[in-house]
Amino acid sequence: MxxxxxxxxxxxxxxxxxxxxxxxxxxxxxxxxxxxxxxxxxxxxxxxxxxxxxxxxxxxxxxxxxxxxxxxxxxxxxxxxxxxxxxxxxxxxxxxxxxxxxxxxxxxxxxxxxxxxxxxxxxxxxxxxxxxxxxxxxxxxxxxxxxFQKKDEDSGFMSDEEGKSKDDDAFGVFETAKRFAEKVYNQGSTASLVFGIDAPWGTGKSTFINICKEYWDENYKDQIIVYKFDPLRFESNDNILDKFVDGLLNVIKNNFFAPELESLISKYVKLLSDSKLTFSVAGFRLGLPFDKPSVDKTFERLEMVLRSMDKKIVIVVDDLDRLNFSNIKEILFVIKKSFILPNISYVLCYDTENITALEHQKLDAEKIIEFLEKFINIKTSLYIDHKSLLTYFIDNKNESLARNLLSDTELVSKAVEGLKDIFNSKEYYLYTPFLGDARKIKRLINTIILLEVEQLDFSNLDFNKHDLIHLLIIYVNFPNIFRRIYSTEVQGKRGFFSLVTKYDDDYPKEETSIFKHGHYRNSTKYAEYIDKLTENQKFILNKVFNADRRLGAISTISEEQLTSFACFNGSRGSSDGRNLEQYLNLIVKTSRPIPTAQYKFYVRIKNEILIKNISEVLQYKEFSFSGGEINHDRIWRVLANSPQEEFPSAKAKEIILYALDTLPKYSSLEIQNLGVGLRGHTFIFFIANLLDKIGWKDEGGYHWSNTDGNIIEIAEWIFGENEYKGIGILEKLGNSKNGVLGLHDLLVFRLSCCADRGGDLFNLSRSLSINGDENNPTEGRVEDIVKGEMRKISQHIFHQFQKQYIDTKKNIFDAVMGLTIEEVCGNSYYYIVESGVTDGELNAKLEELKSKLIVFMIYQLGSTIYSSGIACGYYDEEGNEDKHGINKAINEYLFDICFNPELCENGPDYFLYYLFLMFEPTFGVTSKRLPTIKGFSRVLDTEKISDYWKKYRKDIEGKQSILITGELEKLYASHIEDAYKVLDELLQQSIEKRQNE
Structure with a gap:
């Protein structure tokens, strides 16, 4: 009343x-x-x-x-x-x-x-x-x-604009907003209340308010007037109260005819401004003359008019927590003491936690809450379920990413897979400082778009989604730490953040006796640096670089991990495996690695081979010989190292046969800086490895049960027996069409099968042993296993050699010396020539290759020595007595055909050339070699050497070698007289031996 x-x-x-x-x-x-x-x-x-x-x-x-x-x-x-x-x-x-x-x-x-x-x-x-x-x-x-207004083009980035209506409700807050809006309306009561919305930045407070406004418009359009005031816009303005009142009057004029209300509010503000009792709001002085009767009277009149209104005014103050704490207090004071009037209610949006951290001083949270409770009557909080964040920003492909014409939806998904793993992990709560609200995720995804990470084909690149997302989090949240990582780990530098090994100077000395994770550890510099960081910084860095956390309990690191984990950045003295540097260059320079240099590219190609014909896949331009053989090396390495269960028996057979047919295309001439020379030893070892894994099948047609009865198929394929007749490994490798290089391939393959060569080809070795003789040992002393295992294959290869060279009187020296650059380079010839290698360099490498071929083939055919492998010469041509019959046959072939001047004009040259190649190195120094009887007799029979020397000494002595040129010519000239003396000594020993007999 x-x-x-x-x-x-x-x-x-x-x-x-x-x-x-x-x-x-x-x-x-x-x-x-x-x-x-x-x-x-x-x-x-x-x-x-x-x-x-x-x-x-x-x-x-x-x-x-x-x-x-x-x-x-x-x-x-x-x-x-x-x-x-x-x-x-x-x-x-x-x-x-x-x-x-x-x-x-x-x-x-x-x-x-x-x-x-x-x-x-x-x-x-x-x-x-x-x-x-x-x-x-x-x-x-x-x-x-x-x-002519510029068309509002769709943004390629995620907008940070607030949602305008319930259609923009990404996190399911509509029901909560509706209930809150009803509480604010309060059944139309004139009671003035202050409501608080306490929620962290990025949880959608502004969107929540807009949904409430939409609800009021739809249900109480004629009963509620909403005025949204953002004090942050006027913080630097000394008329902040005037701005507030002007905005309020504007809203009232547009929605309600009450001229006396406008005049009263204006008068009330003028009285406040003219007061002698002043204080600061947002840094500016305002007056509150509560002691003056005129203010009280005006307030009473204003109260009466507002009480007579049939509309409720809701004033929303957003971003209150972005002001400094003193301004927050004074704004709350103005609201409480000056504008708590009938039919006016306030909704204040803020984050208590953020208020407690203002002005670089940690204010007591409980005191802040207690202070706010003096002004705020009713408070609600907003919570975003992390699964809602994940669903909206990742699974549903937000509109900003979808509008990016340069992006690929599939690749976008892969770019944020690491983010998805974080949200689904048990440690998600530890990531909330970096990913705990919509604004943080938007900032991270906008960074991904800025760096064009979404265009990366992760299926072909060795980027680990876990490490990439964590490095991006560091890049976004801790730029100073990221700069330290970049400055210490690029341009060949390593070992500060990246892991070190026992060979590095900064390896922790107390760890030298225990080598977990393949002896990778964190450096002492990393331990010292991280000790000074905050808990959040330590956590995110350790997720990438801490050896124990990143590598876990694994004892053997896989090829995929070595080529993709960001904690690896090469090894000492090597530029290979610069994983971390690739991540840093991607983020800093948007520099993408070449896909064909990535392990994952070859994994994808391998997967294609499993569903397509291998000949079709390896016709891709990436495997053109115009680029050398590096890509071929990598794909065959991946195939050889892939799990055997991936290959059905038909696919296994296809791959191995293709490898055998492709072998002659590769270069035998090895030039490391060009990445050629795959035919030398590497590719044949891949073939042996494939045979061991998938060159057999079990009852189900796969390669699970490696019983003796199943793995015997490997030997059958090697010898061309049963179902493999006509396509045997030895037959295809040693085919006469492949010439002397085919013979070399055959002998390299044989050596790769040897059980003591460190290849760990258990199935292949066991198969050869069983196939050769059921009494051959498959366990026990390695020497006994090797001798039984290699007998049949040695005899088989000798008979192939006998048929092609001995029976036809074909001189192996002529065959080797007649090799041309084109023949030894295979399909890589044009690539090698066009790479700038001079004719002189090529000829020098060709001569070196020829000498290696001669030494290797004659040794593998004729030696009787057992030492890290066993040569054919140890065995007889037939049977199991092992009286070195093959050695005798090879000696007869060499002296009767190859060195015989009556059949070969260059025979004596070949003899001296071979002896020279067998000079023994002095104290392990290969550049300094001396002639010895031991060196000469590794393959050659001493009696035959002395007889040959006795018969052709006069023709040989003083003759200049036409086969030894270049730097070797000087070595030959300086030691040829020594070689003659050794031969004379050997001849004298032979004469004395015969006289004694």
Missing amino acids: QTKKQKYGLGKISYYLLIKLFLLGVLLAELSIGIKVTVEIFHIIFTQNQKECWFWVIGIFYVLIIGVVLLRKELWRQINTVIRSGRFDLLVVFISGSVSMFLIGGVGIELFQNWIASLPWLYIALSLTIPIVFFAASSLRKLQLKK
């Missing part, structure tokens, strides 16, 4: 408004009369000058202009607001003022009429057209701006 004093105050307000409305009616009536008189005079003047049509044209233009202006100003809406207010008291006064003026005919109308009539017609016409011209020019400019 209103007191007498309150009624008096309200009445005082009403009389003031009545006077204003009466005068407004008077002025509008005066204006209407003036316009009527002016139009009549203009009509008379235009008619007298015979320009009546111009009068009507100009009149129509003015009517249109007035109509457009009124439409733009939404006059109809304002009139509707006034009518709906039901203020008939004001309408009566307004009409009485207008009627009064019409009754007296206006003030000064006659003088105005005489002045208009005295003006010349042309002046009047020009005066009337000038407003039309101005209006036309203004409208034309607006149309021009609208037409």
Whole structure:
């Protein structure tokens, strides 16, 4: 119930408004009369000058202009607001003022009429057209701006704009927002309340408020006026209170007709501003004259008017926690003491945790909460479920990424797979400082787009999704730490963050006796550096670089891990495996590695081979010989090292046969810097490895059960027995079409099968042993296993050699010496020639290769020595007695055919050349070699050497070798006399031995 004093105050307000409305009616009536008189005079003047049509044209233009202006100003809406207010008291006064003026005919109308009539017609016409011209020019400019306005292109990045409606509800808060909106409406009660929305940045407070506004518009459009005030926009403005009130009055004018309310609020603010009692809001001084009677009276009147309103005003203050703490306190003080009025409620958006960390000082959280409770009546909090974040930003492919024309949706998915793993992990709560809200995730994904990470084909690149996402988190959140990583781990540097081994200087000395994870450990520098960081920084760095956490309990590191984990960055003295540097260059320089240099590229190619014909896949341009043999080496290495269960028996057979057919295409000439020379030993070892893994099958057609009965198939394939007749390994390798290089391939393959060569080809070795003789040992002393295992294959290869060389009297030296560059380079010939290798360098390498071929083949065919492998010469041509019959046959072939000047003109040269190649190195120094009987007799029989020397000594002594050139020529010249002495000594020993017999 209103007191007498309150009624008096309200009445005082009403009389003031009545006077204003009466005068407004008077002025509008005066204006209407003036316009009527002016139009009549203009009509008379235009008619007298015979320009009546111009009068009507100009009149129509003015009517249109007035109509457009009124439409733009939404006059109809304002009139509707006034009518709906039901203020008939004001309408009566307004009409009485207008009627009064019409009754007296206006003030000064006659003088105005005489002045208009005295003006010349042309002046009047020009005066009337000038407003039309101005209006036309203004409208034309607006149309021009609208037409040429830049089209709002879709952004390629994720926008940080707040959601505008429930359609933008990404996190399912609509129901919560609806309930909150109802509580704020509070059944239309006039009670003034302060609501708080306490939630971290990025959890959607602004979107939540917008959804509430939409709900109010739909359900309480005529009952609620919403005013959103952002103090952050005016923090540097000393008129922040004026800005607040101006915005509030604007909203009230647009939604409610209450002229006394506008005047009272304006007066109230003026009184506050003029007060002697001042304080600062957002850094600016404001007054609060609570001790003055005028302020109290104005407040009471304002309270009465607001209580009589049928609308509720909701004032939303957003981003309160972004102000400094002193400004927050003062804004809350102003709200509490100055504007807690009927029908006005506040919604304050803030983050308590953020407020506690303001101004670089950790304020007590409990005291902050206690302080806020003094001002905030009701508080709610927002929570975003991490699965909602994951679903919205990853699985549903947000609109910003979808609009990026350069991105690929499949690759986008792969780019954020590491993020998905984090959200699904048990450690997600530890990632909340980096990924705990929508804004943080948007920033991370925008960084991914900026770096064009979404365009990376992860299926072909050795980037680990776990390490990439963690390095990006470091890049976004801790730029100083990322700079330290970059400065210590690029351009060949390593070992600060990346793992070190026992061979590195910075390897922890206390760890030298225990080598977990293949002896990889963190450096002492890393341990010292990380000790000074915060817990969040330590956590995220250790996820990438800590040896124990990154490698876990694994004892053997796989090829995929070695080539993809960011904790590896090469080894000491090697530029290979610079994983971390590739990650850093990708992030800093957007530098993408060459796909064909990546392990994963070859894994993908291997997977294609498993479903397509291998000959089709290896026709891809990446495997053209115009680029050398590096890519071929890598794909065969991946195939040889892949799990055997991946290869069905038919596919295994296809791959191995293709390898055998492809072998002659590769270069036997090894040039490391060009990546050629795959035929030498490497490729044949791949073939042996494939045979061991997949060159057999079990009852199911796969390679699981490696029983003796199943793996015997390997030997059958090697010898071309049973189902492998006509496609045997030895037959295809040693085919006469492959020439002497085929013989070399055959002998290299044989050596690769040897059980003591370190290849760990258990199935192949066991298969050869069983196939050769069921009594051959497959376990026990390695020497016994090797001798039994290699017998049959040695005899088989000797018979192939016998058929091609001995029986046909074909000189192996002629065959080797006749090799050309084109033959030894295979399909890589043009690549080698075009790579800038000179003819001199090629010829030198060719001569070196020839000497190696001669030494290797003759040794493997004829030696009887058992040492890390066993040669064919150890065995007999047939049977199991092992009396070195093959050695005798090879000696006869060499002396009777190869060295025999009667059959081969160059025989003596070949003899001396071979002896020279068998010079023994001195103390392991290969550049310094001396002739010895032991060196000469590794393959050659001493009796045959002495007999040959005795017979051809005179023809050989003093003869210049035509086969030894270059730097070797000097060595030959300096030691040839020593070689003659050794031969003389051997001859003398032979004579004495025969005399004694």
